[in-house]
Amino acid sequence: MKKFSRRTVLSAGTAAAIALALEACAPGGSKTTTATSAAVSTDIASAGNVTLTVWDQNTDGGINTAQTQLNAAFMKEHPKVKIERVTRSFADLKTTLKLALTSKTAPDVVQVNQGYPDMGSFVQGQLIRPVDDYAKLYGWDSYYPQQLLDLNRFTPDGKTWQAGNLYGVSQTGEMVGLYYNKKILADLSLKAPRTISEFEALLPKIKAAGMLPISYGDVEKSPGIHIYGIVQAALAGKQAVSDLVTGKGGAWTDDSSVKAAQTLVDWVDKGYLTSDANGISRDAALAAFNSGKSAFTITGTWQLATVDKALGADAGFLVLAPDSSATPVTTGGEGLAWGITAASKNADAAAAYIDYVTNANASQVLIDTGNLPTVPPKDWAPKPNTLTADIASSWKSVNEGSGMVPYLDYSTPTFYDTLTAAVQELTAKQKSPTEFAAALQADYSAFIGKK
Amino acid sequence: MAAILPRRSRRRVRWKAYLYVLPAFAFFAIFLGVPLLQTAQYSFYDWNGIGPSTWAGVQNYVDLILDQKLRDSFVHAGILIFFFAAVPVVLALALTAIISRGARMRGMSIFRTLLFLPQVIASVVVATTWVAIYSPNGLVNQLLRAVGLDSITTAWLGGFATALPAVGLIGSWLGIGLCLVLFLSGVANIQPELFESARLEGAGPVREFLSITLPALRGPIAVALTLTVVAALKTFDLVYITTHGGPGNATSVPAYEAYNRAFNTGQVGSAGAVAVVLTLLILIITVFIQKLQPKDVE
Numbered sequence: 177m178k179k180f181s182r183r184t185v186l187s188a189g190t191a192a193a194i195a196l197a198l199e200a201c202a203p204g205g206s207k208t209t210t211a212t213s214a215a216v217s218t219d220i221a222s223a224g225n226v227t228l229t230v231w232d233q234n235t236d237g238g239i240n241t242a243q244t245q246l247n248a249a250f251m252k253e254h255p256k257v258k259i260e261r262v263t264r265s266f267a268d269l270k271t272t273l274k275l276a277l278t279s280k281t282a283p284d285v286v287q288v289n290q291g292y293p294d295m296g297s298f299v300q301g302q303l304i305r306p307v308d309d310y311a312k313l314y315g316w317d318s319y320y321p322q323q324l325l326d327l328n329r330f331t332p333d334g335k336t337w338q339a340g341n342l343y344g345v346s347q348t349g350e351m352v353g354l355y356y357n358k359k360i361l362a363d364l365s366l367k368a369p370r371t372i373s374e375f376e377a378l379l380p381k382i383k384a385a386g387m388l389p390i391s392y393g394d395v396e397k398s399p400g401i402h403i404y405g406i407v408q409a410a411l412a413g414k415q416a417v418s419d420l421v422t423g424k425g426g427a428w429t430d431d432s433s434v435k436a437a438q439t440l441v442d443w444v445d446k447g448y449l450t451s452d453a454n455g456i457s458r459d460a461a462l463a464a465f466n467s468g469k470s471a472f473t474i475t476g477t478w479q480l481a482t483v484d485k486a487l488g489a490d491a492g493f494l495v496l497a498p499d500s501s502a503t504p505v506t507t508g509g510e511g512l513a514w515g516i517t518a519a520s521k522n523a524d525a526a527a528a529y530i531d532y533v534t535n536a537n538a539s540q541v542l543i544d545t546g547n548l549p550t551v552p553p554k555d556w557a558p559k560p561n562t563l564t565a566d567i568a569s570s571w572k573s574v575n576e577g578s579g580m581v582p583y584l585d586y587s588t589p590t591f592y593d594t595l596t597a598a599v600q601e602l603t604a605k606q607k608s609p610t611e612f613a614a615a616l617q618a619d620y621s622a623f624i625g626k627k
Numbered sequence: 628m629a630a631i632l633p634r635r636s637r638r639r640v641r642w643k644a645y646l647y648v649l650p651a652f653a654f655f656a657i658f659l660g661v662p663l664l665q666t667a668q669y670s671f672y673d674w675n676g677i678g679p680s681t682w683a684g685v686q687n688y689v690d691l692i693l694d695q696k697l698r699d700s701f702v703h704a705g706i707l708i709f710f711f712a713a714v715p716v717v718l719a720l721a722l723t724a725i726i727s728r729g730a731r732m733r734g735m736s737i738f739r740t741l742l743f744l745p746q747v748i749a750s751v752v753v754a755t756t757w758v759a760i761y762s763p764n765g766l767v768n769q770l771l772r773a774v775g776l777d778s779i780t781t782a783w784l785g786g787f788a789t790a791l792p793a794v795g796l797i798g799s800w801l802g803i804g805l806c807l808v809l810f811l812s813g814v815a816n817i818q819p820e821l822f823e824s825a826r827l828e829g830a831g832p833v834r835e836f837l838s839i840t841l842p843a844l845r846g847p848i849a850v851a852l853t854l855t856v857v858a859a860l861k862t863f864d865l866v867y868i869t870t871h872g873g874p875g876n877a878t879s880v881p882a883y884e885a886y887n888r889a890f891n892t893g894q895v896g897s898a899g900a901v902a903v904v905l906t907l908l909i910l911i912i913t914v915f916i917q918k919l920q921p922k923d924v925e
Contacts, residue, residue, distance in 0.1 A: 202672055202674075202679070202680045202681075202682065203668065203669055203672055203674050203680045203895070270890075270891065271890040271891060274676055274677060274890075277677075278676075278677060293891075293892070293893060297675050297676075297677045297678060297893060298677065300675075300677065300678045301677035301678045303677065334678075395782075395784070395785060395870075395873070396871070397871055397873055452763060452781055452782035452785050452786070453785070454782065454785035454786070454873065454874040455761075455762070455763060455781070455782020455783065455784050455785020455786065455874075456763065456782060456785065460762075589675065589892050589893045589894075590892045590894070592891070592892075593887065593891070593892055596873075597872075597873065597874075597875045597876050598875070600873050600874040600875045601787075601874070601875040604786070604787050604874055604875070606787050606875055607875075
């Protein structure tokens, strides 16, 4: 009896403790950050010795070399500033940055992924600082094309993307396109396609010649976004997809989005894509293309160096245009935005650093190390008929024609998961194109409804 | 009177015993208890990990049933129990029956060490190795081609029907060694006289196994089941490295969903609910398995 009562007391105590814990202030709570109203300055020497902690994701060969060079040069020019560099792969950055920003020792400069899941929630949590004042000071607002600046904009409540304050600038440009093997096309006397219809007309001819048309591997799940993205952009047009991703209007169940899904299924049925692609890694697919086993592969400009090294003069790059248009459209934009944290005590030095690694001088360093800068220098003239020349001219025409569609996974915080899983299900015939579209729309409308 | 006194002194000793437990309990409370309660708290909120949170009541728990993706992840964990626990225990029992008959064999310890090796290797290494084995040109497909079964070669981790069993079989491979080592040491505790007398009575190998070995192994079997079932339910590393939950969501498991929701998709509340339910599920199943444990075994 006595034993029993003690147990009752104990469990009652536990229940009370749990109830107390639950009633205690809700997680997150309200954060009051005083708006930075101090005057901004390019003078960073007067602040004395400063250490800037910088989180970047420039881990790949070419861009890592560029970053190392730029950091060293910056510290040489500004001996009072010490750069404490922290590198994270993109996936690691995505999972750890949130924790770092909310900690007491937040970094000063961070690379922030655009879109609602990352930049949007950081803005909402007032973890990063608007940089409009520095944009004016350093002339970023006139240096970058408007559509690229917009990608780094958010309203202060974090709810509307591509409008409102500027939260950073980007160092590199990137877009998804078709890498093609010039020799294979020439051997089959085929011309490089210009529009989506021309491209689709080539595929059966390549297949009939016993060659794999498109090398595709999706085990990592992210390549699915790219392949669906370029087909959807070419079929639906830039404006429709862009409105969809930014939440301005439209639905994933619209005809052209369903048709894009149907196109992918057709490609699978007719053997235009690597078979069992869901079990093939992205690297294996690229390696197959690089060793001349396929005519095309679909990936981003970040693979420039790898493809160039493997195929040399045989490598080409192009971006498809919708049938009725001369302007190529594709998924892409720019590298992650370099932003300043709200917690940084050295915003002036941080801004000077960001300017240093993104300005015209930095662009030249980036080109020299095999990267595509956001704004290539005016006099940039890569050797004609090289892969770099193809990419440079595609980048120019896509930007001049405003043909850039933001990455589809920016649409909602959960869209990366939803879309990548759905593309795998689509290409494996687990979902029909209509079911595929419905799955995307379900995620999308839940988020739009909540906003 | 005489009966009461010793009881009192025993009680005093018992209270003192709690003091000895205190350091361990404090450690547990700070590093396990508090985070656990915090997770439980988060699970009642709708929170993206940064901004303000809103009270969600039991909605995150309701979603475990309504959200097909979450529901599937628990179903997948159930299927993994078959591969992680049932398969290795049954196979290890069969192997034990065979091996125990040659227990005096030379080199037994080397054999046991080899079988136990998968348990010692870091799971990341194990998973990466199996990715290569299952790849389109990997060992499995090479073997199939060698025996003329080209038609069934596939990318095992990429197929909707094959991915989950493929992940499960890695678990089976991991578990067999562990179970076997447990069972063999259990068999070593059986007095040899029992076998001798059974043989004198004319019992065959099957009878011997069912009447002597199996009952004696109840304790080790309970331990093996506990370890392997818990391993199945909390699988994260294998899935994370081999498939990321894909293709589609064919191999998503609760632990992976909890991680993904907390750190990638900004659904901290939902992640908390998954974690809480998973923890409870593991506790309940473990309690049931403990019932297998014979009472007289410590």
